Amino acid sequence: MRLLTVLTRPLMQGSKSLRYVRHIRILRETHVKGLFNSSRSKLATILKSPTFKKSHALTAGSATAAVLGYSLFGAEEQGISVDEVMLHNKPLDCWIVLNGEVYDVTAFLQLHPGGASRIMEVAGNDATEKFYAIHSDSTLERMKSQLVYIGKLKGAFTKVMTEDELRVQENKAKLPPLGWVYNLSDFEGIARKILPRCTFAYFATGSSDEFTIRENHYAYSRVFFRPIILQETGYDVDTSTTFLGTKVDLPIYITAFAGSKWAHPMAELNLQSAAYDANVMQMIPKQNSYSIDEFFAHVPEDQNHWYQYHFDTDEDIKNVGTLIQRLEQEPSVKGLFFNVDLPTIGNREKDTRMRAYNSAESQSLSSIVTSDRNYASLSWKDIENIISSTKLPVCLKGVQRGEDVVLAAERGVKAVVLSNHGGRQLDFSRPPLEVLAEAQQMLKEKNLDGKIEIYLDGGVRRGSDVVKALCLGAKGVGLGRPFLYAMAGYGEDGVTHLLEILKGEVVNNMKLLGVGKVEDLNESLVDATNLKFRNPRVNDVLYDQGYMPLKFPVLEE
Numbered sequence: 001m002r003l004l005t006v007l008t009r010p011l012m013q014g015s016k017s018l019r020y021v022r023h024i025r026i027l028r029e030t031h032v033k034g035l036f037n038s039s040r041s042k043l044a045t046i047l048k049s050p051t052f053k054k055s056h057a058l059t060a061g062s063a064t065a066a067v068l069g070y071s072l073f074g075a076e077e078q079g080i081s082v083d084e085v086m087l088h089n090k091p092l093d094c095w096i097v098l099n100g101e102v103y104d105v106t107a108f109l110q111l112h113p114g115g116a117s118r119i120m121e122v123a124g125n126d127a128t129e130k131f132y133a134i135h136s137d138s139t140l141e142r143m144k145s146q147l148v149y150i151g152k153l154k155g156a157f158t159k160v161m162t163e164d165e166l167r168v169q170e171n172k173a174k175l176p177p178l179g180w181v182y183n184l185s186d187f188e189g190i191a192r193k194i195l196p197r198c199t200f201a202y203f204a205t206g207s208s209d210e211f212t213i214r215e216n217h218y219a220y221s222r223v224f225f226r227p228i229i230l231q232e233t234g235y236d237v238d239t240s241t242t243f244l245g246t247k248v249d250l251p252i253y254i255t256a257f258a259g260s261k262w263a264h265p266m267a268e269l270n271l272q273s274a275a276y277d278a279n280v281m282q283m284i285p286k287q288n289s290y291s292i293d294e295f296f297a298h299v300p301e302d303q304n305h306w307y308q309y310h311f312d313t314d315e316d317i318k319n320v321g322t323l324i325q326r327l328e329q330e331p332s333v334k335g336l337f338f339n340v341d342l343p344t345i346g347n348r349e350k351d352t353r354m355r356a357y358n359s360a361e362s363q364s365l366s367s368i369v370t371s372d373r374n375y376a377s378l379s380w381k382d383i384e385n386i387i388s389s390t391k392l393p394v395c396l397k398g399v400q401r402g403e404d405v406v407l408a409a410e411r412g413v414k415a416v417v418l419s420n421h422g423g424r425q426l427d428f429s430r431p432p433l434e435v436l437a438e439a440q441q442m443l444k445e446k447n448l449d450g451k452i453e454i455y456l457d458g459g460v461r462r463g464s465d466v467v468k469a470l471c472l473g474a475k476g477v478g479l480g481r482p483f484l485y486a487m488a489g490y491g492e493d494g495v496t497h498l499l500e501i502l503k504g505e506v507v508n509n510m511k512l513l514g515v516g517k518v519e520d521l522n523e524s525l526v527d528a529t530n531l532k533f534r535n536p537r538v539n540d541v542l543y544d545q546g547y548m549p550l551k552f553p554v555l556e557e
């Protein structure tokens with residue numbers, strides 16, 4: 001990745017040119033091939049070793065004692081055997097191998113931002129493949145001080161292909177051509193077949209009984225259009241608009257999500273490149289597969305980005321100035337979006353259960369699997385401090401009631417995203433489309449409409465959903481999972497195809513509605529009388545087929 005960064009940086013200085021975009025693609029392809037080749041020779045992981053016996057496991061062992069023990073036996077020189085590593089597979093005694101080096105991560109387990117259970121999946125094992133499948137190349141170097149180095153691995157773990165990996169390999173060989181993908185749900189259907197089960201469950205999961213994730217989508221089916229006739233709008237529908245003063249060619253944006261690298265090795269760079277070509281806003285996630293420096297080395301000056309950030313700890317709140325100063329140096333960054341929906345993590349049962357099935361040890365670790373991870377305690381005062389510290393527009397992601405939109409507008413917040421994190425946080429949070437109607441009403445009552453821009457995300461799968469949200473007063477609409485699914489199958493081409501489908505649908509809907517410009521979309525064009533009537537549930541054929549139902553535990557064999 002570093003090589004790629006150095007090679008492409010000079011190309012990024014100039015303005016948009018097809019020549020350099022193509023050049024970057026070639027470099028990226030070369031890089032991906034190299035990545036796969038080196039992975040094949042380097043990575044060796046055994047998930048279910050026949051030699052593994054639970055009785056071998058040490059019950060406890062402090063990292064210091066372990067280091068001492070190994071230096072006494074001279075293991076540093078000779079290396080640590082695979083059998084030895086496999087003994088340290090418990091929460092209180094956990095070793096993993098990364099790039100042929102053995103680390104004691106017992107103390108780090110509870111500090112891991114991705115939760116202890118993720119590391120327990122590879123406890124006593126070679127974690128290299130799983131580690132680089134999600135983390136940036138620089139993560140290990142940055143975090144090394146928090147791990148205890150034990151020594152070099154002697155020998156290698158044997159790679160055994162699981163039944164799921166075989167399924168994925170077979171299905172990938174049968175990937176349909178992009179031309180067969182007509183809508184966003186098609187991408188989801190394909191992704192389900194070609195992603196490892198755990199990855200798909202991580203993307204698809206909502207929280208608890210998943211009422212919110214389903215309602216996010218169904219809310220759109222409770223709003224119907226009221227087309228206007230004989231408008232002489234012509235056929236040149238203009239889908240461009242402005243987001244916080246920045247011109248974009250579509251009223252949608254790619255929202256922020258973790259896990260892109262699980263979908264595709266080029267991860268967020270697929271999104272960045274396709275978004276640039278289509279002049280669509282991309283919200284860069286804090287949980288980026290690339291460090292800030294790595295990512296922005298690929299970004300042309302005339303691209304448009306928002307940056308999403310959540311505070312893991314109170315310390316992060318104190319240090320936010322450093323982050324802001326860094327982001328202010330990037331001409332593409334046009335807004336900062338801070339999460340206000342993460343006091344703790346939602347109960348993402350579908351994801352947790354799927355991972356538990358894939359990790360023999362985690363089945364007995366309920367307290368660790370059901371993570372009780374708390375984030376920083378953020379307040380309105382912190383938001384006000386941030387606003388006064390930067391010229392960039394400060395915005396909130398994860399607002400869920402009209403009253404809070406009013407408070408945000410009164411405090412100088414420039415935009416809010418009405419969002420329940422795609423149904424991954426509090427189950428029974430209301431669909432953002434409902435909150436939008438409420439917020440608009442409350443802002444009007446306080447004469448604050450126009451003081452703040454309202455965006456929303458969650459469940460948007462059709463151009464008609466976008467148009468409905470805009471009619472009800474949203475400035476723009478974010479999509480998450482569809483981008484993950486599109487890049488899982490087809491990388492950057494999938495993302496581009498997705499944007500083309502959405503644009504086509506928005507244009508088609510606007511023409512049929514009798515509207516030629518985004519700013520002419522308004523409340524009179526929809527019938528939202530039933531928006532709040534959540535029952536009876538509609539029958540949405542494509543969505544219902546894509547939805548991954550919740551399951552009971554399977555019986556032990």
Ligand code: HEM
Pocket residue numbers: 103105108112113114115118119121122127130131134135136139140143147258259287288
């Ligand atoms: C010693 C090894 C590890 C270290 C030092 C580490 C470090 C980190 C750090 C710093 C983050 C925050 C995001 C970032 O800056 O990249 C993170 C997030 C994450 N890690 Fe790890 N990690 C390790 C092992 C693993 C393994 C083996 C897995 C999976 C099998 C994993 C899965 C994740 C996930 C899923 C997240 C995202 C969490 C979220 O979405 O909130 N990590 N890790």
Ligand SMILES: Cc1cc2nc3c(=O)[nH]c(=O)nc-3n(C[C@H](O)[C@H](O)[C@H](O)COP(=O)(O)O)c2cc1C
Pocket residue numbers: 202203204216255256257258259285286287308339397419420421422423424457458459460478479480481482
């Ligand atoms: C796999 C996944 C990871 C996500 N990670 C983040 C994140 O790190 N930060 C964040 O603010 N939102 C995150 N989100 C929420 C999205 O930003 C967005 O609110 C949600 O995906 C919208 O719903 P949709 O997927 O139905 O479009 C994540 C969503 C998914 C599906």
